[in-house]
Amino acid sequence: MAAAIELQTRPGSSSSSASSSNTATSHEGILFQQPNGDDGKLTDPEELEIRDLVSDSEDDALIEKEEDEEEVDEPPVVPAPLPKSSFRSALLWMSINTFATIGIVFTNKAIFSDPSLKLAQLSFAAFHFFITYLTLFVLSRPSLAFFVPRRAGFRDMLPLSIAMSLNVILPNLSLAFSSVTFYQVARILLTPTVAAMNFVLYRAKLPRGAIISLIPACVGVGMVSYYDSLPTKDQNIKTTSSLGVIFAFLGILASSLYTVWIASYHRKLQMSSMQLLFNQAPLSAFMLLYVIPFVDTFPTWTKVPLNRWLMILMSGGFASLINISQFFIIAQTGPVSSTVVGHVKTCTIVTLGWITSGRGAKDMSVLGVVVAIGGIIAYSIVMLQEKKKQAARG
Template sequence: MAPPGALPASQQKSNRVGGWLPQNPKLLISWLRDLVAEVNKHKRDASISSLFLSEPVQQLKELIESTAELRMLASGMFDEVPDRAPYNEDPIGNKQIKSYHEMLEMFDFVMNNKAPSWKKLEYDAGLIGFPFNAILDWPMATASGYAFFLKPEVNSKLKHILNTWKSEVLMTSKSQHVITTGEDGWLSQDSLMSIENDTNLTGQELTFQQIFQCDPQGDPKHWGFKSWDDFFTRKFKDIDQIRPVAFPGQPEWIANSCESKPFALQSNAQEYDSFWLKGQAYSVNEMLHGHKFAEQFVGGTVYQAFLSATSYHRWSSPVSGKVVHTEVVDGTYFSEPTTKGFTSSEGPDPASPNRVQSYISHIATRAIFFIEAPKPIGLMAAMYIGMADVSSCEILQKFNTKCLPANVEKGEEIGLFHHGGSTHCLLFRQGVNLAFVTGAIPAAIAVLVQLRVCLPSSLKVIDRTQSSYNHHVMQMHDLEDNRGKSAAEDATSEPPFLSLDGTAESKPRANPLHAIAWMTVNTLATVFTNKAIFLEPRWKQSQLTFAFIHFLMTWFLLFILSRSPFGIFVPRRAPRLHLIPLGTAMCFNVILPNLSLAYSTVTFYQIARILLTPTVAIMNFLLYGSSLPRGATLSLIPACVGVGLVTYFDSIPVDDHAIKTTSRLGIIFAFTGIFASSLYTVWIAGYHRKLNMNSMQLLYLQAPMACFFLLFFIPLVDDFPSAMYVPTRLSTRVLVIVSTVFASLVNLSQFYIVAQTGPVSSTVVGHVKTCTIVGLGWAMSGRAVSDKSAVGVVIAVAGITS
């Protein structure tokens, strides 16, 4: 059994994965009601009480009735559907199908007449891509259904039915009626828009005709597609232009093998594991059908992603190298484990087999490739799995067993799916150290990863001694040799890639102390540089302009880092409305503390910032229900008391002008700044999860937005006596430039630390710099060691360091 920490980190909200069954259950009900009506009309027209079954369906009927066990299971899977809402209404038509006899009639009619069509309702759009699956949605979720659909003899008959459907309908002109520009056709405006949205890269607006091979002029009705299967397996017009292979000559980069959305990740995959239980851990030997190479992948990594109904369904090799073995493994068609059926606390999967993609990777029909790639990857496996119905897997002739071994290039087409939902897995050996970029990480809302791309949607093999940021990726996990761990360590270890709710948790390969030290040095430089700048009256009254310059420099630095030759990260897009709160908080996070620094002493400024920790903790509790350990909570009490003492004594006026004090404005700005900074810190962590972006990607988007906000208020708030952007002294001009550089580095460091440790922990470790700043600030303030403020300083510092 795999340790708890090695369970797959998967997309949690997988209902209707891939769009093969509609989001709106009413569409399923409507579809099946229409199907039942069609069958009944056909029977009435023929003046018969039951349909004459075609040979493949008749063979299944005879098999069911050949043994008491099979007849009992076939009957039981309908009887065991609970007689309560919503199951007494059925997900697909008010329990229209009540027995296996009626199921066989539906099978026969679909096999001879139905092709998957596009459906558009007034308030919802959906697809009926699994007509057989739609008929069996509830029955296959019962205990009898589970047993029935695992029977090899049953699957043999189902295969005959589905192959007949494919050869007699889907691959012939009989299915051409759904490939039209009509309202329910796959060439309708609604369908084409969905396909274009899924296929276009960010910023692209290519039409279907520009993307795929088709002939709308020569054949305005069907656009040159001869059948449903011809449309389903359509080719790109120019794949090297539409989907160029990224880093073709660099073996350490792994290209995405299918146009797909990330579903699950698992490290330390075991040779045998309980893949049918909740959590659905991968069982390597059974996935790879017991092949002799399977033992090399024990303890390795499994990456799984699924294809949508509107996806491109051809496969490309993820690496260059030599294909040494291929095979197609026959499997089951409608099997769902009982943990996802009616015994599940969540109820049955309303779009089977969507929630069980990990499970079906062991038992469904699948094509397996073993590819020997150059170092550091070596032998890897790629597996292409039919999820349901007639989703068959075709390996291209060049890579059939008789032609092997065969050379293959990264991005070269190696096979394709025919109809049906589909998913694929990539397996890597133990010891291959992988850094998954953000785009390849499963999330609650999956994002399409385009074919043959590396950045930002691929995997990279890196040297484990080097920082993930130096390798252009957000490090998401660290593959360790877990064989040496004790059982206790395994039982308490965290998931290797993601938290159990599917949100990304960054696990840095670099030592976080380096990042903390880096931030401390830059913060020290920024604080004292800014304090010197604010001695210049023009800049003291120009806080918004000062912040604007800082943000602009931050964005410029990120722009440089995202471009060649650095390429440290790849910019991503996000809805502007989503970023407005964070951009606003970013403005106040800089402006209010700067105003506090301008009207107070460095000592008070830094001591007051200690309140960030309790404020962040309170906000996390109110917003996310998080809590701090009791010891950490108690340590905040003296810190707060110390801040109160410093606030009181540091603001008392003195006659000696050499002694610097804090004004009331400084106190007001300090505490409002603490609130703004705390909110900003908490939101950074939340936005990382919400938008599935790394630190630099998020900061790259919000910095220009913050600049834009400030432009509206600079003329209203800032006070410029004369030449408004030019300091009076050359030294001040230099300090402004130096300050912007340091502030940019602080911004980057803050995002990096929050991403690595979480908002509360990052705030606590950030106080490492406090003692240094307070000491230097005290020395500059002119106060004696015996000053009463010193008591508050000692108490506050003791609180945060205890």
């Protein structure tokens, strides 16, 4: 998530911090069967979000239609393919989202490599929350009208805002003490963790094939965790410290809880992701202001190099691009496209992270990377096929 708060369309793409950044999100395609809702059909966060985005306009249209037209039996209309302009627009925004997600991970890694900024994580998160709020404020203005802002009570939003803060801070701490490769591969665990939480909380079940495909994904992450954290005599090889591993797994738990709560808050408050985020971001930033003086270790600001300040501004810019592009991706693409984009981002970040880590092709952790990514791609394929079967059954 690397500090950009992504709309929670799929667990792994997360908010924040693109920490999936990022995610998620990077581990796309979490679907689950909810026996007590929607007639037991498979649902996913993207479907919930699309319903949120279009529900108001659809309701208005249905009311007008009922008033002006009599009921007429008509044959089903086959949806027309997207016009070329829409396809190009969707491709453009997917490219922007991919570029911004990759950019924010490596930019934040460069920022955290500076010892004077590594332990100012809460200040950095508060900065990103402010950027997120500012971006959504602009998008909600009548001249743009991407969404209509709605207010929620302080007590309603407090638990979600705390989870949102942990969802950003813990993955960023993982990135600060880990290699980029391990950081990104570890985020794959979001998928099985969210699935487990949904089962415990809501008895939501996954198909057997999906569960089987998650086993190699978990094994692969374990292999990378072990081999990437082994000490090495070569100073040019970037490794992951024990703190990095601990923060990574704590971040997985925080991000998974945030993902599950987001879905429940959609239903509870009847808000879209943008409306929820518009309420969460300023509250999270405000809460962190009370904690920052006691937790963060501040650098001597005058001694921070100019290029670091530029990187911080770039990180904020990438965060804005992620939030803006995510809106268009939700509106213009389907689950297959979103899943492919998520895997492209994961593979690209892992590959670039490996190239910059100084490790060779014979390093054992590369096997773990292949197994983990192969498992999560197999999971996505199984879930998309299951979704098609559910749609065919009506």
